[in-house]
Amino acid sequence: MSPAPAPAFLYGTAWKEERTAELVRLALDAGFRGFDTANQRKHYVEAAVGDAVAERLSGGGLTREELFLQTKFTSRGGQDSRLPYDPRADPTTQVRQSFESSLAHLRTAYVDSYVLHGPSLRSGVSDEDWAVWRAMEELQRAGKARLIGVSNVSLAQLRVIHDGSGVKPAFVQNRCFASSGWDRAVRALCAERGILYQGFSLLTANDRALASPAVKRAAKRTGRTPAQVVFRFALQIGMLPLTGTSSPKHMREDLAAFDFELEPAELAAIEECGPG
Secondary structure, three states: OOOOOOHHHHHHOOHHHHHHHHHHHHHHHOOEEEEEEOOOOOOOHHHHHHHHHHHHHHHOOOOOHHOOOEEOOOOHOOOOOOOOOOOOOOOHHHHHHHHHHHEEEEEOOOEEEEEEEEOOOOOOOOOOHHHHHHHHHHHHHOEEEEEEEEEOOOOOHHHHHHHHHHHHHEEEEOOOOOOHHOOOOOOOOOHHHHHHHEEEEOOOOOOOHOOOOHHHHHHHHOOOOOOHHHHHHHHHHHEEEEEEOHHHHHHHHHHHHHHHHOOOOHHHHHOOOOOO
């Protein structure tokens, strides 16, 4: 079966804790159909995402095929003591254990996207990372993960992973800073290699950009909020943005970024609005 296309907007479920299920329900009500989580109890409650999704699916009116569920494998360095795998096991076994736990949490037979939460080293790609990636490739080939990707990755690491992989990453998910041209170099490589770039922390990492003249001018012309302008900018430059808002009003406003367009001059100005 061919993978379902990725939605144009993802709802991120990090740092929601006891409100996770409630907020996923609200996001579904607002119109979100793509959800990003991780089997990393330190920052996510993956099982609560599954609870909310299962509740909505059981009520009818929505099918699993209409949803895009993305989760992640997180290595030991990114976890706390609540591990989804045996810390003594080899990386391949850890991936398999974490993945099966994710399927149980999300109450699904497959995930639409499975992402390496980040290389284990700040620079370079370790033997452990390659073992993890090969295990993820096997999950993709088996149809259990429709697509695979990598998060928190540098330009150099992405080149190595792409060039050395059998199953190429379909996604890159990075924290996106205006100060780096909205991760311009990584986005350019993604465009060159046919990888879809997912940007997170577009608002929280970019307070100065949201207050910049470029964003303010576009917001005034369109009658939209600075946040909507940033999300519209992301969409128009080919990015798949994530939002993690806990406000139902902001959820609806974020999705309303599809309802207007920025002019080429505005896109260019926002592209360069980062400090430095």
